[in-house]
Amino acid sequence: MYSTKIVKAENSSAAVQAIGSSKEGKILAGGMTLIPTLKQRLANPDCLIDISSCGLEGVEDKGSSVRIGAMTKHAAVAESSSVAKAIPALADLAGGIGDRQVRNRGTLGGSVANNDPAACYPSAVMALDGTVHTNKRDISADDFFKGMFETALEEDEVIESVSFKKPEKACYMKFPNPASRYAMVGVFVAKFSDGVRVAVTGAGEEGVFRHSDLESALSSNFSEEAVSGVEVSSDGLMSDIHASADYRANLIGEMTKRAVSS
Amino acid sequence: MEIKESYDLPLPIETVWQALNDEGFLKNSIPGCEKLERISPNELSAEVKLKIGPMSTRFKGKVNLSDLNPPNGYTISGSGTGGIAGAASGSAKVFLSKMEDGEGTILSYQVKAEVKGKIAQLGSRLIHSTAKKLAKKFFSNFVQELSK
Amino acid sequence: MSEGIGASVKRKEDKKFLTGKGKYTDDINRPGQVYAHFVRSDVAHANIKSINTKAASQAAGVVAVYIGEDVAADGIGGPICGWVVPNRDGSATHEPPHPLLAQGKVRFVGDAIAVVIAESVEQAKSASELVEVDYEELPAVANLETASSGAEIHEGMKENRYFDWELGDEAATDKALQSAAKVVKLSVRNNRLIPNAMEPRSALAEYDDLGGSYTLHTTSQNPHLARLILAAFMFQIPESKLRVIAPDVGGGFGSKIYVYIEEAVCIWSSKKINRPVKWTADRTQSFLTDAHGRDHINNVQLALDESNKIIGLRVDTVCNLGSYLSAFAVAVPTYLHGTLLSGLYDIPTIYTNVKGMATTTAPVDAYRGAGRPEATYLLERTMDAAAREVGMDQAEFRRLNFIPKDAFPYQTAVALQYDTGDYEPNLDKAMEMIDYKSFEARRSEASKRGKYRGIGVSSYIEACGLAPSAVAGALGGRVGGWESASVRVDPTGTVTVFSGAHSHGQGHATTFSQIVSERLGIPNANVEFVHGDSDKTPFGMGTYGSRSLAVGGVALSKALDKVVEKSKKIAAHLMEASAEDVEFKDGKFTVAGTDKETAFGDVALAAYVPHNYPLETLEPGLEETAFYDPMNFTYPAGTHIAEVEVDPATGVVEIVDWAACDDFGNLINPMIVEGQVHGGIAQGIGQALLENAHYDENGQLLTASYMDYCMPRADDLPSFKVECTNTPCTHNDLGVKGCGEAGAIASPPALINAIINALSPLGVSDMSMPATPETVWRAIQNAQARAAE
Numbered sequence A: 001m002y003s004t005k006i007v008k009a010e011n012s013s014a015a016v017q018a019i020g021s022s023k024e025g026k027i028l029a030g031g032m033t034l035i036p037t038l039k040q041r042l043a044n045p046d047c048l049i050d051i052s053s054c055g056l057e058g059v060e061d062k063g064s065s066v067r068i069g070a071m072t073k074h075a076a077v078a079e080s081s082s083v084a085k086a087i088p089a090l091a092d093l094a095g096g097i098g099d100r101q102v103r104n105r106g107t108l109g110g111s112v113a114n115n116d117p118a119a120c121y122p123s124a125v126m127a128l129d130g131t132v133h134t135n136k137r138d139i140s141a142d143d144f145f146k147g148m149f150e151t152a153l154e155e156d157e158v159i160e161s162v163s164f165k166k167p168e169k170a171c172y173m174k175f176p177n178p179a180s181r182y183a184m185v186g187v188f189v190a191k192f193s194d195g196v197r198v199a200v201t202g203a204g205e206e207g208v209f210r211h212s213d214l215e216s217a218l219s220s221n222f223s224e225e226a227v228s229g230v231e232v233s234s235d236g237l238m239s240d241i242h243a244s245a246d247y248r249a250n251l252i253g254e255m256t257k258r259a260v261s262s
Numbered sequence B: 001m002e003i004k005e006s007y008d009l010p011l012p013i014e015t016v017w018q019a020l021n022d023e024g025f026l027k028n029s030i031p032g033c034e035k036l037e038r039i040s041p042n043e044l045s046a047e048v049k050l051k052i053g054p055m056s057t058r059f060k061g062k063v064n065l066s067d068l069n070p071p072n073g074y075t076i077s078g079s080g081t082g083g084i085a086g087a088a089s090g091s092a093k094v095f096l097s098k099m100e101d102g103e104g105t106i107l108s109y110q111v112k113a114e115v116k117g118k119i120a121q122l123g124s125r126l127i128h129s130t131a132k133k134l135a136k137k138f139f140s141n142f143v144q145e146l147s148k
Numbered sequence C: 001m002s003e004g005i006g007a008s009v010k011r012k013e014d015k016k017f018l019t020g021k022g023k024y025t026d027d028i029n030r031p032g033q034v035y036a037h038f039v040r041s042d043v044a045h046a047n048i049k050s051i052n053t054k055a056a057s058q059a060a061g062v063v064a065v066y067i068g069e070d071v072a073a074d075g076i077g078g079p080i081c082g083w084v085v086p087n088r089d090g091s092a093t094h095e096p097p098h099p100l101l102a103q104g105k106v107r108f109v110g111d112a113i114a115v116v117i118a119e120s121v122e123q124a125k126s127a128s129e130l131v132e133v134d135y136e137e138l139p140a141v142a143n144l145e146t147a148s149s150g151a152e153i154h155e156g157m158k159e160n161r162y163f164d165w166e167l168g169d170e171a172a173t174d175k176a177l178q179s180a181a182k183v184v185k186l187s188v189r190n191n192r193l194i195p196n197a198m199e200p201r202s203a204l205a206e207y208d209d210l211g212g213s214y215t216l217h218t219t220s221q222n223p224h225l226a227r228l229i230l231a232a233f234m235f236q237i238p239e240s241k242l243r244v245i246a247p248d249v250g251g252g253f254g255s256k257i258y259v260y261i262e263e264a265v266c267i268w269s270s271k272k273i274n275r276p277v278k279w280t281a282d283r284t285q286s287f288l289t290d291a292h293g294r295d296h297i298n299n300v301q302l303a304l305d306e307s308n309k310i311i312g313l314r315v316d317t318v319c320n321l322g323s324y325l326s327a328f329a330v331a332v333p334t335y336l337h338g339t340l341l342s343g344l345y346d347i348p349t350i351y352t353n354v355k356g357m358a359t360t361t362a363p364v365d366a367y368r369g370a371g372r373p374e375a376t377y378l379l380e381r382t383m384d385a386a387a388r389e390v391g392m393d394q395a396e397f398r399r400l401n402f403i404p405k406d407a408f409p410y411q412t413a414v415a416l417q418y419d420t421g422d423y424e425p426n427l428d429k430a431m432e433m434i435d436y437k438s439f440e441a442r443r444s445e446a447s448k449r450g451k452y453r454g455i456g457v458s459s460y461i462e463a464c465g466l467a468p469s470a471v472a473g474a475l476g477g478r479v480g481g482w483e484s485a486s487v488r489v490d491p492t493g494t495v496t497v498f499s500g501a502h503s504h505g506q507g508h509a510t511t512f513s514q515i516v517s518e519r520l521g522i523p524n525a526n527v528e529f530v531h532g533d534s535d536k537t538p539f540g541m542g543t544y545g546s547r548s549l550a551v552g553g554v555a556l557s558k559a560l561d562k563v564v565e566k567s568k569k570i571a572a573h574l575m576e577a578s579a580e581d582v583e584f585k586d587g588k589f590t591v592a593g594t595d596k597e598t599a600f601g602d603v604a605l606a607a608y609v610p611h612n613y614p615l616e617t618l619e620p621g622l623e624e625t626a627f628y629d630p631m632n633f634t635y636p637a638g639t640h641i642a643e644v645e646v647d648p649a650t651g652v653v654e655i656v657d658w659a660a661c662d663d664f665g666n667l668i669n670p671m672i673v674e675g676q677v678h679g680g681i682a683q684g685i686g687q688a689l690l691e692n693a694h695y696d697e698n699g700q701l702l703t704a705s706y707m708d709y710c711m712p713r714a715d716d717l718p719s720f721k722v723e724c725t726n727t728p729c730t731h732n733d734l735g736v737k738g739c740g741e742a743g744a745i746a747s748p749p750a751l752i753n754a755i756i757n758a759l760s761p762l763g764v765s766d767m768s769m770p771a772t773p774e775t776v777w778r779a780i781q782n783a784q785a786r787a788a789e
């Protein structure tokens, strides 16, 4: 990697300040995505702002929602008893990310900010009608994700926490890419009293998206048969050496069925 | 890989054609373009900064205009090297035709893209989507610029 | 003796490795050391118009920057071919030069163009970015099927073909095909693999300007061979001026047999700048530049008579050998592949033609199994197709065509003579282990759960213990096939073994000690194992092709014979008896018919403190060396049976059971054998389900990281049932055959046959490797669409 400077921020406003005073500063969370990129010399930030001491860790049950700090590690979410009680599907999702080492370093905020088209968390934020709380504002999930690797975050904006609404019932079904074990297709189904939200990751060319046909079918009839009645189109789905768009379309239907019937 | 798309523009074909040949328009349309200078009638030198997720690389290269068929279209191609990241090249065949109402123009394009080196080796899953996204961005920027 | 031959003692070396105390090449540092980084081609095929190294030379920390012309000016040659074959028309294999650094042209993505040497790795990398290369791009030749009509890769090489070789009787075979009651035809592709040893390649070269000699630490499976090639052929210096040390090496699987350009550049530049030069590949470089494996297309025709007996086999193969001919690239698809086409079947006539092609991809060479997995795959897939076509049970069709037990030694139609074997017990045992006869019940139970269940058989043979030198020579080899060992007995009776073989994970320190322990009756702990240093061990050919035990172990046994023979003479003297009457057992010398005895340790002491010693007839000391050239290959054989369940909704294949019954001859350490079988099967499952080196049409490697290249992981694998039968090898002293590659050879066809078997009710009769979920799902979709028509 190119040599760079690391500063440790005490709180998020200090982090924002450090970004402002650098030319091309980058927030460093768990480093599971950022550090490999730097080691490959595919980015050359003049400054890394370590936010591990900003007090952004922890899980808080807010009644109708669960709020999780941006620096909370995947392993902590997977093992949290309040997450397990309120939204077991979320704990499950976190426990299925990467491997033990990745789960012990990688963070919710890093995953959401990065918005990798194959990452797991964005689907939970979408399906659980989440809100991303930054140092500046609250951004609803539907406004936050802007296409692969793109979000509504501004240069000087830090995610502090993410809230997830508690569903009546939810399930995340991941079909892992055999090589990377990221999602080749991941479907997060969440049933609320006023309808069903279905978010798909790993499949869309624009990153995570809500599948409106599946949502309306499931909102009126929460069953596998309802899913079978939906023709999942391959338009706008990714095609790569691992899977064609057609195959991904098939997996979306299949993973949705499994999520519904689990 | 090939990517096809089309737009309906409420502008006469000549206006669109002119814009397609104007480096100001092109510079504002090419995503991440930091520099674009004409070095000969159909050749421009370019510097483009590309950010894909945590990766951020500056590509230096050229943009060429060929197969010029005013005002019906041309091929715009670009190739650049991003140092350690490797190289990328792409070309778009652009077709302009008058809409049936005689007023507007249909702009359609076909894109081909290729990457070399590290970006191919490490980012293969993203090549297609990124090419599609950049092409889309280029033409949507272009359309936006035109409607200003 | 509980620690001797046949005991499953724990591996001596594991404590070191499991606690991170291994010492690998990259762990070694020398005073004044600098670091090399290679500027590599981003394009698959191009002429180099110019290289500008000026800015790089002036960058911080840079010691030197060299390009191809600098190497050429010093007259340093490139890596050589260790094996060539004649073409069908009598001409020779085309051996194009392989320069250490590109000269005017690059031929694959990763081809080295320049080397930057700096005070730190990061400085070398930074400076490398400043080297400007101006290319004139040429069309890539990335596709094996169309390589012969692609752009010329090497000057004067016709149709991008290195060789066009044949073996067997073409006329007789074609006649058999014409007269056959049935001809089964099949075209299969053996997918391209990347070796992925845990430790990447590394080299550290140091020049001693006082003695004019070099020391190279490197990741080699065969340090002596590396020394021979580097000194005699590439640098043209006396071999004695180059010491090659391969310390702990973290896996090779074949990829560390060859001399690569990087270690040669380190040696060369260490003298030019008179400082130690180190280079270690990062994972991307490993993917790009380690010799890849497999990559064959085989067209098979199998002739059967009315009674379903095989009467002939024809195989036409094209194989991808990549941009340059690696050391044993020619041997793999020819003498390690063509000669194995009889499998364990009685086939009266066989003909094969193999075309070795150049492409603008990384060089391809031996990878675990090397040629034999390809032969086994095409044959066992064809046997399966044939059984299906004639409506016989897959196991019974094989049984019908096995070489009968009383036919050994058996001369095949493709040069080899199998010394011994008995194939039915392996098949029977494997069928029993997996409960073959109840399979249909399991199939219907699975179908109630919506799953397709299938069972697949693969019966294999391999030729191991490379190699009888005369046979190798006759078939085009340029090296010998023997191995060496020295046994040094210390005055107190402890022993050090110096072996020409090399352990890079196999556990030689344990198994070789067990042989000593068995023969000399001393504890395992009293035996040290020294390997991997050309200054310490006798010349040896190294480790590959399951040869360490079958050749190196036998050399050790022969050296031990000499030790025992001399010891008997010493003991006879000590006990005042005649040497013929002395017996040696469990570490004690006795005289027949008396109660006289003396311990091995006492004899050793007498050899070094020869106060009472027959000095007039016997030299003092107790140290013996043996070189052993095998009379024949060894022929491990066996049957693997895989059972799978396919989920039709996703195409996911779950391996639900695996039975392996192998005949490796005598076993020294059954636990280590089982480990080798497990590892081999895992690699074979990787090939069959997961792994694939994917080049795009421009010759860009799209699978150059673990994000895209799929290695098998523990949770991809079932629990294996492994058993052995034993027909001891008839021509070596230990009766051993070798077990390192069997798993990787046997497993891919077992698995693919099982998947086809699972889907055969749908009418699926073909499946390509890797059988990824989408590949399987598509086969199901297509079959269902055909059925609906």
Ligand SMILES: Cc1cc2nc3c(=O)[nH]c(=O)nc-3n(C[C@H](O)[C@H](O)[C@H](O)COP(=O)(O)OP(=O)(O)OC[C@H]3O[C@@H](n4cnc5c(N)ncnc54)[C@H](O)[C@@H]3O)c2cc1C
Pocket (backbone or CB within 6 Å): A026, A027, A028, A029, A030, A031, A032, A033, A034, A035, A051, A070, A071, A096, A097, A098, A099, A102, A105, A106, A107, A108, A109, A110, A111, A113, A114, A116, A118, A119, A120, A121, A153, A157, A158, A159, A160, A180, A181, A182, A183, B053, B054
């Ligand atoms: C081997 C491996 C396997 C993986 N498998 C999976 C998987 O199966 N599913 C999955 O979802 N993910 C997977 N990941 C990714 C993992 O979840 C990462 O942890 C995550 O993508 C990034 O989180 P991080 O905390 O490591 O962020 P970092 O790498 O530190 O940062 C990532 C990016 O986000 C920015 N950033 C970080 N925190 C903030 C913040 N609070 N506010 C604003 N910007 C911020 C950084 O500047 C950077 O650009 C895997 C990673 C690896 C290495």
